[in-house]
Amino acid sequence: xxxxxxxSCLSLRNVSFSVGSRECVAVTGKSGAGKSLxxxxxxxxxxxxxxxxxxxxxxxxxxxxxxxxxxxxVPAESGWWAxxxxxxxxxxxxxxxxxxxxxxxxxxxxxxxSRLSTGERQRLALVxxxxxxxxxxxxDEPTSGLDPDTALRAEAVLHERLADGGAIILVSHDPAQxxxxxxxxxxxxxxxxxxxxTSRDEGGGG
Amino acid sequence: xxxxxxxxxxxxxxxxxxxxxxxxxxxxxxxxxRRLVIAAARMVVQLTMVGLVLKALFAIQSxxxxxxxxxxxxxxxxxxxxxxxxxxxxxxxxxxIGTTSMCVAALIVTLFAVTTQFEARSWFDPRYAIPxxxxxxxNTMNGVSLCLDRLLSxxxxxxxxxxxxxxxxxxxxxxxxxxxxxxxxxxxxxTVNAMSATGLVSLPGMMTGQILAGVEPVEAVKYQILVMxxxxxxxxxxxxxxxxxxxxRLTDARHRLRLDRLxxx
Numbered sequence: 001x002x003x004x005x006x007x008s009c010l011s012l013r014n015v016s017f018s019v020g021s022r023e024c025v026a027v028t029g030k031s032g033a034g035k036s037l038x039x040x041x042x043x044x045x046x047x048x049x050x051x052x053x054x055x056x057x058x059x060x061x062x063x064x065x066x067x068x069x070x071x072x073x074v075p076a077e078s079g080w081w082a083x084x085x086x087x088x089x090x091x092x093x094x095x096x097x098x099x100x101x102x103x104x105x106x107x108x109x110x111x112x113x114s115r116l117s118t119g120e121r122q123r124l125a126l127v128x129x130x131x132x133x134x135x136x137x138x139x140d141e142p143t144s145g146l147d148p149d150t151a152l153r154a155e156a157v158l159h160e161r162l163a164d165g166g167a168i169i170l171v172s173h174d175p176a177q178x179x180x181x182x183x184x185x186x187x188x189x190x191x192x193x194x195x196x197x198t199s200r201d202e203g204g205g206g
Numbered sequence: 207x208x209x210x211x212x213x214x215x216x217x218x219x220x221x222x223x224x225x226x227x228x229x230x231x232x233x234x235x236x237x238x239x240r241r242l243v244i245a246a247a248r249m250v251v252q253l254t255m256v257g258l259v260l261k262a263l264f265a266i267q268s269x270x271x272x273x274x275x276x277x278x279x280x281x282x283x284x285x286x287x288x289x290x291x292x293x294x295x296x297x298x299x300x301x302x303i304g305t306t307s308m309c310v311a312a313l314i315v316t317l318f319a320v321t322t323q324f325e326a327r328s329w330f331d332p333r334y335a336i337p338x339x340x341x342x343x344x345n346t347m348n349g350v351s352l353c354l355d356r357l358l359s360x361x362x363x364x365x366x367x368x369x370x371x372x373x374x375x376x377x378x379x380x381x382x383x384x385x386x387x388x389x390x391x392x393x394x395x396x397t398v399n400a401m402s403a404t405g406l407v408s409l410p411g412m413m414t415g416q417i418l419a420g421v422e423p424v425e426a427v428k429y430q431i432l433v434m435x436x437x438x439x440x441x442x443x444x445x446x447x448x449x450x451x452x453x454x455r456l457t458d459a460r461h462r463l464r465l466d467r468l469x470x471x
Contacts (some may be wrong), residue, residue: 068461
């Protein structure tokens with residue numbers, strides 16, 4: 001589904017791998033190894049070399065905003081540009097179901113952003129990305145600010161997205177979460193991306 | 207017109223007021239004495255030279271020399287505008303964007319004024335063109351440097367929010383829209399404020415100058431009103447051009463935010 005071909009950006013050198021439909025790939029590595037840099041490059045937010053293809057179509061063949069609404073990057077630190085939460089959603093209707101499933105109050109769209117806790121911001125950033133119905137989600141520490149129970153709820157929503165045919169590239173510091181969500185693991189070290197053997201073999205497919 | 211000629215003794219007497227500044231600086235150890243002397247000396251030398259240059263320009267009445275003088279003024283304004291910014295584009299971009307926007311705005315407005323309202327003998331008549339350009343340029347420079355400073359520092363400070371919009375598929379101009387609006391407002395507010403305070407709080411220098419030179423106050427006021435409109439138009443054009451060029455340079459064809467093209471002083 002997503003084919004990464006020789007992507008290079010700063011410390012990352014000639015990264016190539018593929019992610020299939022219904023597949024979640026976990027990316028691990030030390031702090032500063034380039035995990036976020038990889039996600040940013042795939043979203044084309046930083047100048048980088050190489051090519052990335054979605055269903056065989058190169059990102060250079062389409063406008064960058066079109067690419068990014070299909071391959072959505074959710075950074076670890078969420079950004080808010082309007083005063084109210086609702087100002088970040090074009091389609092409030094589409095968000096309501098997801099808000100409920102992420103255990104967010106239905107009226108939180110009317111709140112000022114300043115009222116949100118870290119965990120609420122994180123879940124709203126996920127909801128905001130998911131209403132775009134992207135084919136691929138690039139998630140950077142999506143549940144780092146959540147308590148274990150809420151994190152599991154968020155994971156359930158992500159699992160469902162995978163079952164619907166989506167793909168996820170996940171950066172997570174929590175090995176248990178990577179184990180639960182991902183079927184493959186990539187390790188970044190010294191600018192290279194290495195495919196690691198996994199404990200289970202069923203995953204993949206697409 | 208009747209006005210009182212100043213002789214050099216009058217100026218020397220006025221310069222003695224600087225002794226007040228100097229003694230304050232020495233008593234309170236402000237460390238300004240040196241800079242004060244240099245600034246005062248610069249002012250005297252610069253203004254004397256401008257006086258001589260204008261005298262020569264008026265005598266020669268050459269379109270080329272008028273244009274040359276105008277270009278030199280614009281270039282100095284560009285340098286000054288860049289010097290006032292905390293954050294600027296790398297390389298010549300900062301100077302280029304500031305100077306181009308001011309050049310476009312100030313020249314258009316000055317030409318407009320000289321060819322219509324002033325009915326000067328010719329568009330290049332330096333007695334009208336140069337003083338008008340000076341007044342328009344000074345204010346446009348203020349607006350342009352304020353708005354660029356705001357645009358660049360706000361996009362640096364607002365990186366996370368801008369990139370959040372880009373990551374969700376917004377195009378560059380949508381992602382920058384609120385910061386662009388803010389920068390334009392910052393650039394234009396001083397002009398608007400100046401218009402509303404004029405006459406009540408401040409008597410503009412040009413008008414007072416004409417009155418001192420013996421012009422009827424009502425006539426001087428008419429001139430001042432015209433000049434305020436020209437300044438307003440020049441600032442708006444300059445601010446718009448600067449924000450347009452700068453936000454183009456802040457982003458690229460792939461709709462990325464390119465903060466790597468900025469540098470701090």
